[in-house]
Amino acid sequence: MNNNYYLEDNSKIAVIGGGPSGTLFSIFASKMARMVDKKVDITIFEPKDFTQYGPNGCNKCGGVISELLVQVLAVEGINLPPNVVQRGINSYVLHTVKGDVEIVTPAMEKKIATVYRGGGPKDLKEKDLDSFDDFLLKYAVKEGAVHVPLKIEEIRQNDKMVLASHGKAVLEADLVVGAFGVNSTTHKLFENLNMCYQRPATTSAFITELELGTEMVSHYFGSSIHFFLLPVPKNIKFAALIPKGKYVTLCILGKNIDKNTVKAFLDSPVTQSVLPEQIAIDKFCKCYPKLSVSCAKKAFDNRMVIIGDAGSTRLFKDGLGASYIMGKAAAMTAIFHGVSKKDFARHYLPVYRKTNIDNLYGRYLYLITDIYKNVTLLTEGMVEVVSKEQKRSEDTRRLSSILWDTFTGNETYKNIALRAFSMPMHIELGLSFIKALGRRLT
Numbered sequence: 001m002n003n004n005y006y007l008e009d010n011s012k013i014a015v016i017g018g019g020p021s022g023t024l025f026s027i028f029a030s031k032m033a034r035m036v037d038k039k040v041d042i043t044i045f046e047p048k049d050f051t052q053y054g055p056n057g058c059n060k061c062g063g064v065i066s067e068l069l070v071q072v073l074a075v076e077g078i079n080l081p082p083n084v085v086q087r088g089i090n091s092y093v094l095h096t097v098k099g100d101v102e103i104v105t106p107a108m109e110k111k112i113a114t115v116y117r118g119g120g121p122k123d124l125k126e127k128d129l130d131s132f133d134d135f136l137l138k139y140a141v142k143e144g145a146v147h148v149p150l151k152i153e154e155i156r157q158n159d160k161m162v163l164a165s166h167g168k169a170v171l172e173a174d175l176v177v178g179a180f181g182v183n184s185t186t187h188k189l190f191e192n193l194n195m196c197y198q199r200p201a202t203t204s205a206f207i208t209e210l211e212l213g214t215e216m217v218s219h220y221f222g223s224s225i226h227f228f229l230l231p232v233p234k235n236i237k238f239a240a241l242i243p244k245g246k247y248v249t250l251c252i253l254g255k256n257i258d259k260n261t262v263k264a265f266l267d268s269p270v271t272q273s274v275l276p277e278q279i280a281i282d283k284f285c286k287c288y289p290k291l292s293v294s295c296a297k298k299a300f301d302n303r304m305v306i307i308g309d310a311g312s313t314r315l316f317k318d319g320l321g322a323s324y325i326m327g328k329a330a331a332m333t334a335i336f337h338g339v340s341k342k343d344f345a346r347h348y349l350p351v352y353r354k355t356n357i358d359n360l361y362g363r364y365l366y367l368i369t370d371i372y373k374n375v376t377l378l379t380e381g382m383v384e385v386v387s388k389e390q391k392r393s394e395d396t397r398r399l400s401s402i403l404w405d406t407f408t409g410n411e412t413y414k415n416i417a418l419r420a421f422s423m424p425m426h427i428e429l430g431l432s433f434i435k436a437l438g439r440r441l442t
């Protein structure tokens with residue numbers, strides 16, 4: 001029996017969930033184990049086949065990979081193949097009730113990538129794309145992990161952790177990594193253990209893949225993500241149209257998003273002005289996934305650590321980037337330090353906390369964004385300032401760069417919030433509000 005909580009040769013790691021956090025953990029744990037000449041057995045339990053079309057093979061997300069993540073993955077030697085990247089993005093177009101404005105990438109390079117998390121929309125006929133999650137899962141297997149296509153249905157806590165599926169024990173593990181996201185009932189398995197885990201709070205979302213054809217997508221959407229900040233429907237936080245090959249992914253985030261909210265969004269004059277045709281939503285592949293908006297309580301214990309959405313992620317953006325950060329931090333702790341509660345508290349918790357603290361700045365920024373979204377005078381001023389900035393040199397585009405970093409996930413919320421104290425930007429905004437007010441009064 002290994003009671004001292006160190007992984008030794010032939011120690012077994014069970015990863016529950018083969019989404020990005022589970023696979024990235026496995027990739028780093030394999031690489032790091034080799035660095036210290038340790039042989040650990042990593043098993044990823046993942047029942048989904050990510051090559052399958054439609055919601056069954058998909059981990060349901062907008063599929064935007066931030067510039068930062070594209071870069072760090074490349075530095076780690078994980079280069080996204082062309083079949084995985086559906087489109088490079090070089091600008092965001094912000095749509096509001098007071099006009100539209102395009103914000104181009106500060107470096108004028110297409111570094112943001114859009115991907116599919118599964119085999120593609122359910123009505124896809126030809127197989128010309130590969131899934132991001134399948135790519136990472138295969139990468140993890142290439143690095144030495146074993147993929148077992150089973151759903152874990154039971155965890156028994158003995159000296160080691162025993163995982164079971166279909167009533168049978170399938171693995172006795174020295175470490176269990178919970179990478180099960182927020183879109184299953186697996187959190188209950190962990191909530192029933194002694195660790196007192198409590199899953200993060202979630203909000204609702206809607207995703208659909210609009211098949212418009214490659215030409216129409218290029219013509220109407222180009223290489224831009226179209227971002228909507230609209231005061232109605234009130235329960236929508238924001239929405240985005242993301243071009244991918246011959247499809248455009250529509251993503252809506254907010255509270256209690258349902259069919260009526262989606263219809264109200266599609267019927268709004270601003271949305272209508274962007275879409276090339278009347279959309280009959282019923283015929284397209286769609287889903288209503290949950291989105292994590294807080295962090296889990298008690299995300300680790302002896303021989304257990306929770307990562308990715310099931311633990312802590314970035315608020316409203318770059319969940320894939322957070323999966324990378326949490327997966328790597330958990331792998332470093334397990335391989336270089338140990339798998340006791342103390343080890344995770346010392347080496348994993350600081351990274352976990354940093355994300356949670358940063359999300360507090362994020363909440364503040366989204367509160368301000370909500371005010372700008374709902375008060376049309378402010379919306380008008382904001383659109384005017386960004387339009388002017390886009391004609392100026394890069395170093396004076398203060399508001400544009402704040403919006404760019406907020407949308408893309410390139411920067412920490414803390415750094416964005418600090419930049420928002422810029423006096424010249426507030427003077428320019430103030431003058432624009434006065435002008436907008438003047439226009440109303442005359």
Ligand SMILES: Cc1cc2nc3c(=O)[nH]c(=O)nc-3n(C[C@H](O)[C@H](O)[C@H](O)COP(=O)(O)OP(=O)(O)OC[C@H]3O[C@@H](n4cnc5c(N)ncnc54)[C@H](O)[C@@H]3O)c2cc1C
Pocket residue numbers: 016017018019020021022045046047048059060061062063064065066150151152153179180181182183184185186205206207251252253289290291292307308309310313317318319320321323
């Ligand atoms: C509407 C929406 C849009 C989003 N858009 C973006 C975006 O554009 N960019 C971005 O960076 N992030 C985005 N995100 C966030 C992103 O999807 C998540 O942060 C990311 O998927 C988290 O990865 P994960 O591996 O932790 O969880 P998941 O991707 O949810 O993976 C969990 C895996 O665990 C498996 N699993 C669950 N239970 C078990 C079990 N008992 N046994 C075995 N396997 C199990 C599931 O099958 C699944 O494959 C979006 C999220 C939503 C909801």
